[in-house]
């Protein structure tokens with residue numbers, strides 16, 4: 001595998017890193033692709049694509065099944081990827097890392113395999129108003145099936161968790177599970193997992209962390225987070241689709257029932273009964289996404305070469321830059337915390353223009369953003385909106401793309417209001433400006449940080 005364009009350094013060089021990503025060689029509607037939707041999925045560098053091809057061409061076979069050379073080679077690569085992932089999140093042992101299809105499957109695995117057995121009437125599952133459906137729906141469903149109840153940690157006005165509510169929750173039942181994302185996909189909020197882990201353990205509960213938006217963007221240390229489970233997806237961190245990982249504490253994984261049943265996960269099968277294999281095999285029934293797992297390992301190599309701290313810093317700078325530019329633009333409502341307390345994700349709405357229309361207008365400019373509820377319908381209800389626009393950044397994002405985004409938004413606003421003037425700059429305020437307030441048909445100049453309504 002070739003090296004990356006830059007080696008580990010304090011500040012990454014996004015324009016040079018872009019050269020690693022063949023997708024940026026094309027134009028969209030005659031314009032360079034400005035891909036501002038990395039929270040939904042990231043693009044893949046040549047290093048990962050090359051690894052997939054080389055693996056298939058030279059080392060592919062099914063794993064843990066053959067005694068022939070090729071199978072042993074494939075198994076070594078597959079298990080090598082597991083070791084890389086374990087190091088990437090500072091897991092105490094690679095045997096605690098289970099390959100899954102993605103964060104969604106990892107979280108379902110915990111909800112089913114742990115929740116179905118351990119939850120019952122009188123128990124509480126505590127989630128937050130900020131969860132992606134992947135860490136909300138499984139818990140809502142398993143709670144209903146077992147007679148347990150769901151409780152929500154609410155958001156405050158800046159889009160951050162209001163931990164003041166924690167005191168009252170244990171009075172309502174036995175807290176058995178606390179489930180929270182480390183980084184919110186909808187608002188970019190970075191959540192206080194260490195605190196929540198300590199609180200969960202003080203209640204005798206397990207702490208389940210949805211790391212789908214965190215693992216791509218910041219250094220992860222599952223031991224320092226103090227959690228019991230951590231789920232993440234390769235495709236959001238330069239890796240292939242259909243593979244992810246679930247880390248779990250060994251004693252919990254060992255005590256749990258299996259999730260999928262079939263080949264490879266067994267110790268012994270007779271007509272009467274079956275006993276389970278050791279962790280992680282117990283949770284890896286059937287043929288796994290073998291090449292994808294190997295590609296996941298290559299993605300982790302790539303991120304390590306770029307430098308995870310440098311990626312985090314780069315995204316903070318882009319978040320600050322875009323929040324600053326948008327706050328100066330009339331007609332934009334921004335959601336979520338200030339730049340220093342969020343990852344590279346910016347959610348916003350334009351007055352009088354539906355998010356889908358905004359996304360289409362931007363597409364004509366070659367700018368790709370996501371518009372919708374971001375699989376966070378409870379959060380959208382809390383914000384009082386059906387949908388938002390969301391721009392999200394990664395190691396290959398450059399400030400010029402944010403300039404093009406903001407210019408596209410101005411274009412959209414001008415078209416919607418039938419007005420060709422360039423929006424005037426105004427100081428960031430927490431309220432609608434008086435000038436805008438008096439013209440109900442004009443775009444409003446709303447606060448830059450209004451988050452919950």
Ligand code: 7TS
Nearest residue numbers: 039040102103104132134185212213233
């Ligand atoms: N958790 C979070 C916080 C996510 O952002 C996502 C996907 C998932 C879980 C599920 O990951 P998957 O790889 O299993 O699909 N996020 C998004 C998004 O932001 N827009 O669409 C999917």
